[in-house]
Amino acid sequence: MYYIKPDWSKLGEAQVWIDAGTQIFFSYAIGLGALTALGSYNRFNNDCYKDAFVLALINSGTSFFAGFVVFSILGFMAAEQGVHISQVAESGPGLAFIAYPKAVSLMPVAPLWAALFFFMLLLLGLDSQFVGVEGFVTGILDLFPGKNQFRYKREISVAVCCLLCFIIDLSMVTQAGMYVFQLFDYYSASGISLLWQAFWECIIVAWVYGADRFMDDVARMIGYRPFFWMKWCWSFITPCVCMGIFIFHLVNYKPLTYNNVYVYPWWGEVIGWCMALSSMLCIPVSILYKLFRAKGTFKERWTHLTTPVWGAHHLEYMAPDIKSLTALSPGTDENKVIIFESVM
Numbered sequence: 239m240y241y242i243k244p245d246w247s248k249l250g251e252a253q254v255w256i257d258a259g260t261q262i263f264f265s266y267a268i269g270l271g272a273l274t275a276l277g278s279y280n281r282f283n284n285d286c287y288k289d290a291f292v293l294a295l296i297n298s299g300t301s302f303f304a305g306f307v308v309f310s311i312l313g314f315m316a317a318e319q320g321v322h323i324s325q326v327a328e329s330g331p332g333l334a335f336i337a338y339p340k341a342v343s344l345m346p347v348a349p350l351w352a353a354l355f356f357f358m359l360l361l362l363g364l365d366s367q368f369v370g371v372e373g374f375v376t377g378i379l380d381l382f383p384g385k386n387q388f389r390y391k392r393e394i395s396v397a398v399c400c401l402l403c404f405i406i407d408l409s410m411v412t413q414a415g416m417y418v419f420q421l422f423d424y425y426s427a428s429g430i431s432l433l434w435q436a437f438w439e440c441i442i443v444a445w446v447y448g449a450d451r452f453m454d455d456v457a458r459m460i461g462y463r464p465f466f467w468m469k470w471c472w473s474f475i476t477p478c479v480c481m482g483i484f485i486f487h488l489v490n491y492k493p494l495t496y497n498n499v500y501v502y503p504w505w506g507e508v509i510g511w512c513m514a515l516s517s518m519l520c521i522p523v524s525i526l527y528k529l530f531r532a533k534g535t536f537k538e539r540w541t542h543l544t545t546p547v548w549g550a551h552h553l554e555y556m557a558p559d560i561k562s563l564t565a566l567s568p569g570t571d572e573n574k575v576i577i578f579e580s581v582m
Contacts, residue, residue: 272373425510
């Protein structure tokens, strides 16, 4: 009952909105590039619109079911200690590495449940890393395609990525590792940085590239136009929610704490903000860099940078230009080729 009965007063706390947005964004891999990278391997006509709804239902359904598992354990701990469940319910790393293992140790056949629990955590971390590393490596390789492809380009890139992550993660298995882990988790891997990136993704898609043009592109892929409500989400609802939570967090900002006891020092917060800004500043810096390198007036530069460039693998699925068809004489071989491509 403590799990399914909401406390509406919590909606006035900024951290609740940040945690909720972070959970959705992180579990759906929004803003991390993983879905875009994995989706790039699909066939052009794959129904990505339906896949998005299936992904959302399965993901949220699994999370809702897992909540019953977690809170049954927390209820067991509260009954064993003779305290209210709110005193044993913790969020963040403390739940997985302190509260839950403590509860498992009190159960019958504790070694079996402990082994299963940490084996589950191992599998959870591995499958998350598969997607995260693949998304990062795919983006890097797409930026530098090159014509001189050597044989093990992808394998070497994955190895270098994993080695760098391994070296960084060594700091999280020291005696102060949990504090380092939470610093990375709070500032660089979730929260404000994901909200900032998702906001600009919506702005670029809906207002720079164009929501109607994007709807047309999706229709070319799946054969029908998505529900018009999606356009309003890209244009207004999602960016407003992201920026609203972002500003709400900044206004109600509080120093980072661990287990509601240890307060991070000022230099720790400076390190955290540097990690957050290292990804957040990439967006405005890239825009200014591209505008500075382009030629012409500001309007000409903007038009040039925001005009889509279609590849040959996209053009075969595009409808032929009507104006170009009217310039062709009927019955010519060139006309037959264009008609044949449009049918394909």
